[in-house]
Amino acid sequence: MSRSVDAVRSYLEQLEARRGREEAVLAGEFSDLLARSAAWRTQGVRSTEAGSRCENATKNRYKDVVPYDQTRVILSLLQEEGLGDYINANFIQGADGGRAYIATQGPLPHTLLDFWRLVWEFDVKVILMACRETENGRKKCERYWAHKQESLQTGLFCITLTKETQLNADIILRTLQVTFQKESRLVHQLQYMSWPDRGVPNNPDHMLTMVEEARRLQGSDPGPLCVHCSAGCGRTGVLCTVDYVRQLLLTQRVPPGFSLFQVVLEMRKQRPSAVQTEEQYRFLHHTVAQLFHAALQRTSSHHPHAKENCAPLYDDALSLRPSPAILAKPRPPGGVLRSISAPGAPTLPTMAEAYYAAVQKRGPPAGAGPGSLQAPGKGETPVYSQVTPRALRAAAPVEDSLGPPPGRVPDNENPARSDAYEEVTDGAQTGGLGFNLRIGRPKGPRDPPAEWTRV
Structure with missing residues (x-):
């Protein structure tokens, strides 16, 4: 050669x-x-x-x-x-x-x-x-x-x-x-x-x-x-x-x-x-x-x-x-090319199929469990984290090749059961979407909103 x-x-x-x-x-x-x-x-x-x-x-x-x-x-x-x-x-x-x-x-x-x-x-x-x-x-x-x-x-x-x-x-x-x-x-x-x-x-x-x-x-x-x-x-x-x-x-x-x-x-x-x-x-x-x-x-x-x-x-x-x-590879808004690893990586599922974001307004409540999301090394909760629907929990080949999405804790670091969400803490908030301290689960729907499938 x-x-x-x-x-x-x-x-x-x-x-x-x-x-x-x-x-x-x-x-x-x-x-x-x-x-x-x-x-x-x-x-x-x-x-x-x-x-x-x-x-x-x-x-x-x-x-x-x-x-x-x-x-x-x-x-x-x-x-x-x-x-x-x-x-x-x-x-x-x-x-x-x-x-x-x-x-x-x-x-x-x-x-x-x-x-x-x-x-x-x-x-x-x-x-x-x-x-x-x-x-x-x-x-x-x-x-x-x-x-x-x-x-x-x-x-x-x-x-x-x-x-x-x-x-x-x-x-x-x-x-x-x-x-x-x-x-x-x-x-x-x-x-x-x-x-x-x-x-x-x-x-x-x-x-x-x-x-x-x-x-x-x-x-x-x-x-x-x-x-x-x-x-x-x-x-x-x-x-x-x-x-x-x-x-x-x-x-x-x-x-x-x-x-x-x-x-x-x-x-x-x-x-x-x-x-x-x-x-x-x-x-x-x-x-x-x-x-x-x-x-x-x-x-x-x-x-x-x-x-x-x-x-x-x-x-x-x-x-x-x-x-x-x-x-044909998609480009991010503004036309700036962010990746030089061509040809492209494996095709990712759509947002509705894979993840949706949860907003975290304050730090974790006192005594939050080990599953709470913390920014590495900072002790602070990230503003956004990505939540995986239950249907996709068992299959993780995309994450294996690309690494976990930003803001998520790798599965092996979260002791929660396989059918649970990644926990999203919301301080002492008692209403709306957030963390329900009584049942130990996030409030809100268990699957992405139906409207997201039309994005």
């Missing part, structure tokens, strides 16, 4: 091993990323002198996102016309070690010419745009392409729109003809229309479609992909990271001990604040886990004897798309 497949499997095993702790783990890792990035500035590992000069500072869309001197893009085209060498952009290395990406900000009105100088000088064939021109009433990027049946003239560059296609609900593909000094080139632009600033896409599938289409359009051309959002860091960093990992898979270069933390750390060494928020960092882990699972599933289904013949991870790029079963 290839080393790349071994590395993919090892990475997924590590994710599975920390299942249930990933939220805390990822929060700690992202805090570490922020701390290291801040230290690079204070220790002189990274500097931003060029972008901080007075003549260049006005070319920065955001004063706190200034390109590192060590990896900044230096323009030479048209310097003889009195144009400077500065643009708010950085090179980022790809899976092959070359300059695979140019991460840049969305152009300002007075940097449109610099943007097209960059595209032309470095022979950019594909531009990935992860923002809208205006978001939440604020200008995020100047329009640098032409409307239909019109042309855009900026300096010596003339840009016309030759074709516009809606690939899906989120992505628009435009084909631009760029003319400079009687030479014309085609440049493709992919724009993601619904990716919120500092947030994540609603579904990784469309983002993966965007990356796949970019590579299809790029073909074998060695030039870099130009990737930008508004600041050129958060959403831009996510796109670069996903494409980077995908290229590792395609070329079977996933290294032993692969670490997404290290990949993002290297991205941040080359472009300030690449992958800007913890939510984006979580989203990356979810998406990479999907890619890796899809690759292993492809290997297993097409090459059952992969161990002997060292078969490739997959036959074509489309096999890197996550399976419908994985994409």
Whole structure:
């Protein structure tokens, strides 16, 4: 079996091993990323002198996102016309070690010419745009392409729109003809229309479609992909990271001990604040886990004897798309992906079939029995606990795999009879739902209310 497949499997095993702790783990890792990035500035590992000069500072869309001197893009085209060498952009290395990406900000009105100088000088064939021109009433990027049946003239560059296609609900593909000094080139632009600033896409599938289409359009051309959002860091960093990992898979270069933390750390060494928020960092882990699972599933289904013949991870790029079963996994409100252990865990019963919550308003009464629910180590009763209907008491395979639900005491710690509820204490309360001291049982119905079955 290839080393790349071994590395993919090892990475997924590590994710599975920390299942249930990933939220805390990822929060700690992202805090570490922020701390290291801040230290690079204070220790002189990274500097931003060029972008901080007075003549260049006005070319920065955001004063706190200034390109590192060590990896900044230096323009030479048209310097003889009195144009400077500065643009708010950085090179980022790809899976092959070359300059695979140019991460840049969305152009300002007075940097449109610099943007097209960059595209032309470095022979950019594909531009990935992860923002809208205006978001939440604020200008995020100047329009640098032409409307239909019109042309855009900026300096010596003339840009016309030759074709516009809606690939899906989120992505628009435009084909631009760029003319400079009687030479014309085609440049493709992919724009993601619904990716919120500092947030994540609603579904990784469309983002993966965007990356796949970019590579299809790029073909074998060695030039870099130009990737930008508004600041050129958060959403831009996510796109670069996903494409980077995908290229590792395609070329079977996933290294032993692969670490997404290290990949993002290297991205941040080359472009300030690449992958800007913890939510984006979580989203990356979810998406990479999907890619890796899809690759292993492809290997297993097409090459059952992969161990002997060292078969490739997959036959074509489309096999890197996550399976419908994985994409169908429910997401919590707000769109934040909480679990990276894909594919999904065993299907859970509905709330009406499994548990319902009981509210505990005060601490336990004096002399409460050993079955009363106590918060571990605190001596306090939790605000909510989950109560199991009698019909499901005997079967506990779901809890065996996932552990007891929050707020519940494991069965082996509760000496109550098998047909009893988990006890819910309610102090000295004498009316309504609560604990009936006379019979030693909670008040109220013995099964979930009938209305719950309609939720």
